[in-house]
Structures are given as C-alpha cells and as structure tokens.
Amino acid sequence: MGIRHNKAKKEILRKDGLFYHPTFVKKTERTEIIEWLKTLHPIWEMRFSEHNPPPEGDEQRQLKRPVYWLGNWQFACLNYYHPPKGIHNRCVKGEDYPPVLKTILKTVEGITRAQFKKNEVPKDWQLNTCLINFYGSSIDPLTGKKNDTARVGDHKDFELGPVASISFGERAFFQFVLGKKDLTNNILYEQWIDDCSLQIFGGELYKDRAFHRVQRVENKLKTFFDLNVQNFETRRINFTFRYVPKEHIIEFQKLPKELQADITPYMEELALNSDHFRKALAKK
Ligand SMILES: O=C(O)CCC(=O)C(=O)O
Numbered sequence: 186m187g188i189r190h191n192k193a194k195k196e197i198l199r200k201d202g203l204f205y206h207p208t209f210v211k212k213t214e215r216t217e218i219i220e221w222l223k224t225l226h227p228i229w230e231m232r233f234s235e236h237n238p239p240p241e242g243d244e245q246r247q248l249k250r251p252v253y254w255l256g257n258w259q260f261a262c263l264n265y266y267h268p269p270k271g272i273h274n275r276c277v278k279g280e281d282y283p284p285v286l287k288t289i290l291k292t293v294e295g296i297t298r299a300q301f302k303k304n305e306v307p308k309d310w311q312l313n314t315c316l317i318n319f320y321g322s323s324i325d326p327l328t329g330k331k332n333d334t335a336r337v338g339d340h341k342d343f344e345l346g347p348v349a350s351i352s353f354g355e356r357a358f359f360q361f362v363l364g365k366k367d368l369t370n371n372i373l374y375e376q377w378i379d380d381c382s383l384q385i386f387g388g389e390l391y392k393d394r395a396f397h398r399v400q401r402v403e404n405k406l407k408t409f410f411d412l413n414v415q416n417f418e419t420r421r422i423n424f425t426f427r428y429v430p431k432e433h434i435i436e437f438q439k440l441p442k443e444l445q446a447d448i449t450p451y452m453e454e455l456a457l458n459s460d461h462f463r464k465a466l467a468k469k
Contacts, residue, residue, distance in 0.1 A: 202388035209383035347387025
C-alpha cells in the first residue's frame with residue numbers, strides 16, 4: 186500500500202532516503218528564478234540521432250517536453266549519463282547556474298549531508314548538473330489543439346548520490362515504484378509536489394531500487410508561465426539537480442566528430458541565445 190503524505194499540513198517529511206520540504210523556496214527567490222527563466226530558450230530534443238539510431242523495437246521520437254540543462258547538457262541522443270559504463274561522451278559542458286540557484290544549492294547540499302548517511306553521499310559529490318523540465322501542453326500551430334504531455338514515465342536517475350529537485354507552478358503527483366519497469370507496479374511512496382518545494386532522494390531504496398515517475402500535473406489555476414517556448418503552455422517547471430564527476434564532463438570540441446555532428450543542430454539553436462554555446466561552437 187502506498188503511504189500518502191498529508192498535504193494539508195504542509196509538513197517537512199524526513200524518511201530514510203527521502204526528504205521533502207513543501208515550502209522551501211522563498212517567494213523572493215521564486216520571483217528571481219522565474220524572471221531568470223524568461224531569459225532561457227528551452228529546446229525540443231529528439232531521443233535518437235544519425236549515429237545513435239533507435240534500437241530494434243524502438244522508434245525515433247521527440248521528447249515529451251522542452252528542456253534546458255545547466256552545468257552540463259546531457260543530450261538525449263548521447264544517451265544520458267549512466268555509470269558505471271555509460272560515462273564517456275555524454276555530458277557536454279553547459280552554462281553555469283545563476284547566482285540565486287547557487288545560493289539555494291549551498292543550503293540544499295547542506296541539508297543533504299545532514300539528512301543522508303555518509304555512505305549515501307559520494308566523495309566530491311556536489312549538485313553540479315541540473316535538468317530543467319517544462320511541463321504542460323503542446324499546441325498544434327495549425328489547429329490550436331492542445332496535447333497535455335505533463336507526465337514522466339518510470340525511470341531512475343543514474344547519477345551517483347542523492348538528487349534534489351525544486352518545483353514551481355501546478356502540483357505534480359509523484360510516485361516511487363518498485364518492481365519491473367512498466368509492469369504492475371508496487372507503489373513505495375506517492376506524494377504531491379508543491380510549488381516552491383524541495384524534494385531530495387537517495388540511498389539504496391528510493392534511488393537505486395525504486396523507479397520514480399510523474400503521473401500527472403494539476404491544471405487547476407489555468408495560469409501559465411510566460412516563457413520562450415513556442416507552441417507550448419508551461420504550467421509546471423521542475424529543476425532536478427544531480428552530480429556528475431568533473432572528469433566526465435567534456436567540452437563540445439572534444440567529443441568524437443560523429444557525436445559533434447549529431448548535436449550540432451542543438452548547439453546552434455542554443456547558440457542563438459547563449460554566449461556559452463556560441464563560444465563552445467567557435468572554439469578550436
Ligand atoms: O518533475 C519531477 O518532479 C521529476 C523529474 C524527474 O523525474 C527527472 O528529472 O528525472
């Protein structure tokens with residue numbers, strides 16, 4: 186049986202391997218982060234590429250949502266960071282965090298060290314990688330028809346050590362599940378993720394054994410973020426912070442040529458609005 190977090194009380198939740206603070210991000214920080222988000226131009230990625238075609242039984246597809254990465258960019262077609270074997274040529278040096286996130290992260294790293302066991306936090310662990318997911322509905326530019334894609338299927342985050350996430354906007358229904366991926370799942374824990382909340386999970390049970398997923402995102406407020414995402418209505422934004430050892434973060438120009446070719450269109454799109462990506466493409 187799943188254990189439901191008592192959302193009405195807005196209590197901080199402390200379990201072995203899971204920490205949740207429903208009102209962690211201050212309103213002033215929220216405002217600053219949302220303003221900064223308006224400067225970003227998130228992109229749509231395809232899951233596969235010319236040099237990493239879909240394996241048998243799978244097919245090329247667009248990700249369900251626009252994304253932006255900080256610290257390093259794990260392009261979907263480079264297959265994401267997946268230790269112990271998938272560690273090379275997957276994490277391309279990205280933009281630094283804005284000051285407001287740096288400040289928040291110092292506290293988050295402190296909470297993590299205090300709440301998690303020593304053996305659950307790797308040596309040199311720091312939250313130096315961030316995936317920003319934009320949840321909402323895509324809008325067909327011809328018909329105006331909306332398609333709600335605000336969910337994420339069962340998966341694990343393979344970066345070592347605890348991962349932390351902060352969320353903004355509509356609440357998301359989040360589950361940790363045990364058992365084989367996509368089969369009848371045994372719900373380990375489920376909870377609503379609130380606006381301005383912090384969730385941290387790690388350890389053998391929540392991080393290594395359980396899959397996690399976002400089942401749905403509420404659509405109650407009918408207010409959308411005003412961001413640079415074409416044909417998309419964003420009603421929730423989630424930042425997931427992770428750790429990738431420095432030696433596994435590579436400059437674009439050091440990638441093998443065929444992988445450079447696969448991600449060049451994304452780098453060019455990012456370079457339209459980012460000095461970092463402009464310089465990365467120009468470097469020899
Ligand atoms: O949106 C969320 O709360 C979770 C996102 C997630 O599962 C991920 O980034 O791996």
